[in-house]
Amino acid sequence: MSPKIPLTTPRPSATFDDYTLSEIRRASATGIYDIRGGGAKRRVPHFDDLLFLGASMSRYPLEGYREKCTTTVTLGTRFAKKPIELKIPITIAGMSFGALSANAKEALGRGASIAGTSTTTGDGGMTPEERGQSKTLIYQYLPSRYGMNPDDLRKADAIEIVVGQGAKPGGGGMLLGQKISDRVAEMRNLPKGIDQRSACRHPDWTGPDDLEIKILELREITNWEKPIYVKVGGTRPYYDVALAVKAGADVIVLDGMQGGTAATQEVFIEHVGLPTLACIRPAVQSLQDLGMHRKVQLIVSGGIRNGADVAKALALGADAVSIGIAALAALGDNDPALEAEYEKLGTRAGCYDDWHEGRDPAGITTQDPELSKRLDPVRAGRRLANYLKVMTLEVQTIARAAGHNNIHNLEPEDLCALTIEAAAMARVPLAGTSWIPGVTGAGGF
Amino acid sequence: MQQLIGELMRTFDLAKSPLRELNEELHRQKDGSNEAQWEVLNPRGGHAIAVGLDAPIKVDVLGSVGYYCAGMNKKATVTVHGSAGPGVAENMMSGKVVIKGDASQYAGATGHGGLLVIEGNASSRCGISMKGIDIVVKGNIGHMSAFMAQSGHLVVLGDAGDALGDSIYEAKLFVRGKVKSLGADCIEKEMRPEHHEALSKLLEGAGIKDAKTSEFRRYGSARKLYNFNIDNADAY
Numbered sequence: 248m249s250p251k252i253p254l255t256t257p258r259p260s261a262t263f264d265d266y267t268l269s270e271i272r273r274a275s276a277t278g279i280y281d282i283r284g285g286g287a288k289r290r291v292p293h294f295d296d297l298l299f300l301g302a303s304m305s306r307y308p309l310e311g312y313r314e315k316c317t318t319t320v321t322l323g324t325r326f327a328k329k330p331i332e333l334k335i336p337i338t339i340a341g342m343s344f345g346a347l348s349a350n351a352k353e354a355l356g357r358g359a360s361i362a363g364t365s366t367t368t369g370d371g372g373m374t375p376e377e378r379g380q381s382k383t384l385i386y387q388y389l390p391s392r393y394g395m396n397p398d399d400l401r402k403a404d405a406i407e408i409v410v411g412q413g414a415k416p417g418g419g420g421m422l423l424g425q426k427i428s429d430r431v432a433e434m435r436n437l438p439k440g441i442d443q444r445s446a447c448r449h450p451d452w453t454g455p456d457d458l459e460i461k462i463l464e465l466r467e468i469t470n471w472e473k474p475i476y477v478k479v480g481g482t483r484p485y486y487d488v489a490l491a492v493k494a495g496a497d498v499i500v501l502d503g504m505q506g507g508t509a510a511t512q513e514v515f516i517e518h519v520g521l522p523t524l525a526c527i528r529p530a531v532q533s534l535q536d537l538g539m540h541r542k543v544q545l546i547v548s549g550g551i552r553n554g555a556d557v558a559k560a561l562a563l564g565a566d567a568v569s570i571g572i573a574a575l576a577a578l579g580d581n582d583p584a585l586e587a588e589y590e591k592l593g594t595r596a597g598c599y600d601d602w603h604e605g606r607d608p609a610g611i612t613t614q615d616p617e618l619s620k621r622l623d624p625v626r627a628g629r630r631l632a633n634y635l636k637v638m639t640l641e642v643q644t645i646a647r648a649a650g651h652n653n654i655h656n657l658e659p660e661d662l663c664a665l666t667i668e669a670a671a672m673a674r675v676p677l678a679g680t681s682w683i684p685g686v687t688g689a690g691g692f
Numbered sequence: 693m694q695q696l697i698g699e700l701m702r703t704f705d706l707a708k709s710p711l712r713e714l715n716e717e718l719h720r721q722k723d724g725s726n727e728a729q730w731e732v733l734n735p736r737g738g739h740a741i742a743v744g745l746d747a748p749i750k751v752d753v754l755g756s757v758g759y760y761c762a763g764m765n766k767k768a769t770v771t772v773h774g775s776a777g778p779g780v781a782e783n784m785m786s787g788k789v790v791i792k793g794d795a796s797q798y799a800g801a802t803g804h805g806g807l808l809v810i811e812g813n814a815s816s817r818c819g820i821s822m823k824g825i826d827i828v829v830k831g832n833i834g835h836m837s838a839f840m841a842q843s844g845h846l847v848v849l850g851d852a853g854d855a856l857g858d859s860i861y862e863a864k865l866f867v868r869g870k871v872k873s874l875g876a877d878c879i880e881k882e883m884r885p886e887h888h889e890a891l892s893k894l895l896e897g898a899g900i901k902d903a904k905t906s907e908f909r910r911y912g913s914a915r916k917l918y919n920f921n922i923d924n925a926d927a928y
Contacts, residue, residue: 279920392802392821395783397744397764424919436804436823436842437861441918444859446840450820451779451798457759460739464760464779467715468744 270513281513282421284346284602284612285572286414286505286549291522293505294556296669297662298678302650309647316643317653320567322544323405323474323497326466330497331383331405331474333567334363335639336654337557339631340502340548340571341387341407341478343369345422345431345443346509346602347575349376351611353624354578356380358631362639367407367569369509370420370445372434373399380628385476388465390419390446393435397468405498406465407476408458410449410487413506413523413549415515416480420445423510426605428614455490462495476500481521481549488533492543500569501530503549507572509612510603523549523560525672531564540564554641561642562657563673577634578627579609700729707734711741721747723767737777742770745787762789765806778815781808784825797834800827803844809898816853819846822863828898838865839875847894849903857911861918865911866891868903877917881910 259265273281302308309316323330339359344352346369353376359366365383372394378384386403388395400406411417422431422443432439452461462475477491478500491499503523508516527547534540547560548569560568575581581589583596588608592599602612610621646654649661663678664670670677671684681687704714714732721727730751735741739758742751745768753761756774766785775793784803791799794812801817803825810818810827816834819827824844832850839855841863851869858875864887865878874880888905895903917924 278923392783392823395802396785396804397746397766397783400764421920438918441861442920444840446821450817450839451760451782451801457778460759464740464743464763467711467740468764470716470719471712 282423282510282603283513283516283600284507284509285516285600286507287517287520287522289517291504292524292666292668292672293522293550294524294559296524296665297559297673297675298665299555299558299562299645299649299661300663301648306650308650309652311644311647314647315652316647317655318639318643320544320655322546322567323476325497325543326471326495327405327474327497328470328472329404329474331365333365333383335635336561336567336642337362337551337635337638338364338385338546338567338569339366339574340506340569341367341369341385341409342571342575343371343422343509344374344377345369345371345393345426345435345614347611348613348619348622349374349430350619350622350624351575351578351627352377353380354622354627354631355574356384357624357628358574358577358635359383361628361632362635364635365404368403370422371431372396373402374434376624378402380624387478390449391435391444392450393443393445400465401469403473405474405476406469407478407500408461408465408496409478410458410491411480411482411502412478412508413480413502413504413520414508415511416482416520417447418511418515418519419447420508421510421603423603423605426603426614431614455494458491458494474498476546478502480504480506481523481526484521484526485529485533488530488545489537492534492537492539496543498544498546499530500546500548501526502569503547505550506548507575522672523547523551524669527560527563527565528672528674534564541566554638554643555645557638558642558645558654558657559662559673561654562661563659566655573634574631575611577631578611579622579630580607580611582609585609700726701731702727702729703731703733705733706736706738706741711738714741715743718742718745718747718749718751718768721745721749723747725749735772735774739777742768745770748787756793765789775812776810780810781806781825784808794831795829799829800825803827805844807894807897813850819844819863822846826894826897828894828900830898830900832869835872836875838863838878841865845890845894847891847898847908849900857913859917860911860913862913864890866894866908867911868908871909871911874911877914878911879914881912883908883910 320336360382367385385405388408424440474497476498477496479487481503504520544566546567547565585608605613607613610618662675732753735755737758743763746766748767751770758777760779762770762781769788771790776795778796779798781789782801784806786806790809795810795814797815800808802821808827810829813831814833818833818837823842826845828847835853838857842861848867852871855875857878891905
């Protein structure tokens with residue numbers, strides 16, 4: 248009898264991992280690419296790879312809870328007669344009625360208004376619930392122009408021309424038929440139940456020279472009152488920012504690949520675009536080279552989760568940030584309390600991203616009347632306001648510890664990086680060294 | 693700017709006063725205004741002329757205009773006695789816009805309502821993403837016209853270029869001349885009595901008397917791309 252041969256431990260492939268194999272099986276079975284909501288889920292260099300240095304001998308801190316630390320921000324100072332004044336530099340990103348329920352849109356407006364910040368419409372137009380509950384409402388001007396009309400344009404506090412978004416720079420949108428209720432269909436002027444494609448580029452302009460004229464038209468229609476934002480996905484931030492400034496933007500919104508979408512292809516979300524961290528310094532450099540930093544305000548979005556992320560974005564040169572996925576979580580999206588219902592949908596709390604299917608048990612990414620009723624807009628709005636206030640306190644905590652009486656005084660010199668990649672992208676020294684890859688030579692202390 | 697006291701007609705000279713003043717004046721006009729007729733001199737290809745109007749006034753622009761003339765128009769009747777640059781009457785809600793000459797690309801783009809009449813030719817992407825506007829072109833239209841057209845009518849007395857009505861939704865297209873090619877999911881459809889009736893009204897509204905509805909063919913959506921199906925992927 249031959250001796251028993253010891254077996255090797257089963258070894259999963261790092262290349263063909265469980266998720267990859269499951270996607271191959273899913274694609275083989277369905278013949279269609281995977282569509283989902285949210286932003287990039289892969290690990291990319293992010294704000295977690297940065298640390299604040301804090302004050303010590305070379306800088307002195309401010310007293311927490313005692314010494315004032317200003318958080319206000321003014322957006323749209325370049326050309327608009329009526330710039331936007333916000334109490335905090337954290338805004339709510341554009342999300343459509345259609346992708347979200349009317350109650351969710353109302354809750355976002357309520358929460359933002361309590362906290363003293365703005366919320367933003369999305370593809371599909373402005374709802375009365377949202378306008379009514381949003382003290383400051385930014386009206387998105389999108390390629391599809393669903394629901395676009397001059398009356399709502401005049402009701403808005405600012406106009407955001409959407410060129411792209413971080414989850415799918417270069418891509419349009421898709422609202423699948425199951426979410427097209429009578430009301431959504433009417434607002435978008437399309438039949439009920441069909442898949443609604445949102446165009447990837449604007450129907451009546453291409454390129455920055457045209458955009459300059461488009462901005463002129465929007466300013467003329469609204470009597471030069473409203474700030475004009477230009478939103479771009481993170482692709483070539485140095486040049487995109489320069490061209491947006493050239494076209495006449497008051498504010499630039501720059502969205503990295505962790506920024507969410509209501510629905511697009513998984514392959515698009517995970518494989519196109521730049522991480523948020525990699526976008527900020529080229530954008531700020533572009534503004535500085537044009538002498539426009541702080542004159543044209545920069546809003547950064549994509550993966551902002553807490554006050555530390557906000558503080559780091561501001562320190563790298565942003566004037567404000569914007570949140571989407573985090574705001575939905577504050578309303579109650581992906582709450583473990585709904586675990587049993589997520590399991591029925593074949594997922595888990597924290598992982599649910601089939602927002603396009605309209606079966607959200609939290610009542611947020613749905614048009615189903617019964618599911619929508621589950622979200623109380625008043626209570627959900629309060630949760631969002633609490634979360635925004637916590638983030639603001641966290642930013643102040645860090646700013647005071649770094650010796651600043653205004654959170655906008657945070658600067659790159661307050662930061663170091665934990666990884667070489669993050670040091671290169673954020674252009675701050677690797678922790679414990681003076682080395683900024685691509686900027687300074689190695690060595691020093 | 694000169695005002696003719698005691699008369700309804702007001703004249704605004706863009707060679708003497710800036711665009712901002714013109715649009716401000718026009719925006720001041722409300723329903724029932726006694727300044728119901730305006731004449732704009734020396735447009736000289738300027739952009740964003742008479743945009744965002746919201747009153748039943750008449751504006752005659754004596755010359756050619758640049759981009760987005762009469763953009764987002766409501767209620768007003770704007771006549772351009774010349775040619776128009778890109779995006780004329782874009783996102784129009786109601787009222788009437790008449791171009792005596794030719795129109796560049798994206799004429800009537802995303803328009804929700806009202807009537808746009810182009811007495812000459814229109815370039816590419818005429819009626820792109822239209823959402824209820826009616827467009828009548830006496831001449832020809834360029835390629836990719838009525839792309840993703842959602843609703844409303846596009847009437848062409850001349851010929852249409854390549855890929856007419858690509859990815860069209862529920863807009864109705866009537867063409868009297870030749871169509872070079874149809875876009876994805878756009879097909880020729882039967883002219884039923886209700887279509888003759890609708891077309892007749894559109895022609896009448898555009899002041900066209902020498903065209904018979906029987907000379908037109910109707911095009912619209914095959915509705916095969918309304919819900920995604922992988923087996924239709926080669927249509928895109």
